[in-house]
Amino acid sequence: xxxxxxxxxxxxxxxxxxxxxxxxxxxxxxxxxxxxxxxxxxxxxxxxxxxxxxxxxxxxxxxxxxxxxxxxxxxxxxxxxxxxxxxxxxxxxxxxxxxxxxxxxxxxxxxxxxxxxxxxxxxxxxxxxxxxxxxxxxxxxxxxxxxxxxxxxxxxxxxxxxxxxxxxxxxxxxxxxxxxxxxxxxxxxxxxxxxxxxxxxxxxxxxxxxxxxxxxxxxxxxxxxxxxxxxxxxxxxxxxxxxxxxxxx
Amino acid sequence: xxxxxxxxxxxxxxxxxxxxxxxxxxxxxxxxxxxxxxxxxxxxxxxxxxxx
Numbered sequence: 001x002x003x004x005x006x007x008x009x010x011x012x013x014x015x016x017x018x019x020x021x022x023x024x025x026x027x028x029x030x031x032x033x034x035x036x037x038x039x040x041x042x043x044x045x046x047x048x049x050x051x052x053x054x055x056x057x058x059x060x061x062x063x064x065x066x067x068x069x070x071x072x073x074x075x076x077x078x079x080x081x082x083x084x085x086x087x088x089x090x091x092x093x094x095x096x097x098x099x100x101x102x103x104x105x106x107x108x109x110x111x112x113x114x115x116x117x118x119x120x121x122x123x124x125x126x127x128x129x130x131x132x133x134x135x136x137x138x139x140x141x142x143x144x145x146x147x148x149x150x151x152x153x154x155x156x157x158x159x160x161x162x163x164x165x166x167x168x169x170x171x172x173x174x175x176x177x178x179x180x181x182x183x184x185x186x187x188x189x190x191x192x193x194x195x196x197x198x199x200x201x202x203x204x205x206x207x208x209x210x211x212x213x214x215x216x217x218x219x220x221x222x223x224x225x226x227x228x229x230x231x232x233x234x235x236x237x238x239x240x241x242x243x244x245x246x247x248x249x
Numbered sequence: 250x251x252x253x254x255x256x257x258x259x260x261x262x263x264x265x266x267x268x269x270x271x272x273x274x275x276x277x278x279x280x281x282x283x284x285x286x287x288x289x290x291x292x293x294x295x296x297x298x299x300x301x
Contacts, residue, residue, distance in 0.1 A: 037257075060256040067260060106267055110260045117256040223264070230271050237278050244285050248292075 032219030066216035067110035074104015082164035094160035132188035
């Protein structure tokens with residue numbers, strides 16, 4: 001058993017996307033994030049308020065949206081991974097869901113924190129129990145609970161089954177967060193297509209701002225993919241090591 | 250400017266800490282795998298010794 005199992009364990013951390021593919025992805029993520037810093041701090045034209053004063057804090061918007069996009073990608077991947085796991089019972093999909101939730105939660109926390117720093121100079125308060133702020137915090141807490149609960153289950157298959165079912169229900173909070181600023185009276189700006197006349201409203205952004213927003217989306221997509229793949233490989237390796245230990249004992 | 254700097258620092262700190270966690274965890278896993286390899290090699294040698 002041992003040599004074959006060891007070989008499998010060694011390859012667990014490297015199979016799938018090859019080393020070169022990962023290296024390219026890592027470099028892409030670094031370039032993307034450097035590009036985002038340049039675009040958000042220098043390239044995007046400054047925003048000003050009605051009095052004509054420059055609003056420096058508006059530049060937080062790009063990193064806030066990037067984090068938000070990363071979180072959304074993580075929760076979407078976890079939904080897809082969980083559904084495929086429940087159909088196929090292939091643990092690789094459960095690992096993908098777990099890795100996506102970990103990274104998605106990290107970006108979700110980033111979204112909330114950057115929002116807090118944007119809110120103070122804009123709304124004159126760090127926090128308010130606005131529908132969008134409340135639902136996004138609940139979403140992040142739901143996914144933190146996922147990570148805590150699944151670590152409390154010893155049996156691997158039960159953990160995967162529980163995690164997948166939990167992630168399916170947890171995802172319901174994502175569209176609720178998205179629509180919260182449209183369905184309820186919210187002071188949070190609605191960036192994409194505002195149908196609710198009570199919402200704070202869509203705001204017009206210029207060409208350089210639109211470019212920067214796209215750079216943020218691309219950079220955070222690359223960063224999310226890089227972190228998720230690294231974590232997914234680690235989870236594979238962890239499982240293989242656990243199997244090896246059981247075989248030895 | 251303070252709020253912009255604070256937001257940037259928070260995000261970069263979070264990303265850096267997570268990357269450090271990943272690299273540290275990877276190192277631990279590789280050490281664990283190396284220890285298992287040694288253990289298996291030792292057991293093989295013991296079995297060979299018993300047979301001869």
